[in-house]
Amino acid sequence: MRASEIREKNMLELNKELGDLKSELFKLRFQLATNQLENPMKLKDVKKSIAKVKTIIREKELSGAEK
Numbered sequence: 634m635r636a637s638e639i640r641e642k643n644m645l646e647l648n649k650e651l652g653d654l655k656s657e658l659f660k661l662r663f664q665l666a667t668n669q670l671e672n673p674m675k676l677k678d679v680k681k682s683i684a685k686v687k688t689i690i691r692e693k694e695l696s697g698a699e700k
Contacts, residue, residue, distance in 0.1 A: 634682055634685070636685055636689065639685055639686060639689050640689055644690070644693060647686055647689065647690050647693075648690070650686055651683065651686045651687065651690070654679055654682050654683045654686065655683065657679055658676070658679045658680065658683065661675055661676050661679060662676070
């Protein structure tokens with residue numbers, strides 16, 4: 634997911650997206666532990682997506698505090 638797509642969402646959607654990504658990461662880690670994970674690069678992609686969402690949430694919090 635691109636950062637520009639994430640920035641278009643509101644805070645509720647961002648928090649829901651963050652929760653979905655965290656649950657997906659949990660499932661992927663569980664698959665990795667049981668040797669059922671087909672694509673290990675998916676872990677890296679999900680972690681980066683979580684970081685993007687958290688960064689944009691923080692940007693919105695800071696811009697809201699300035700106003």
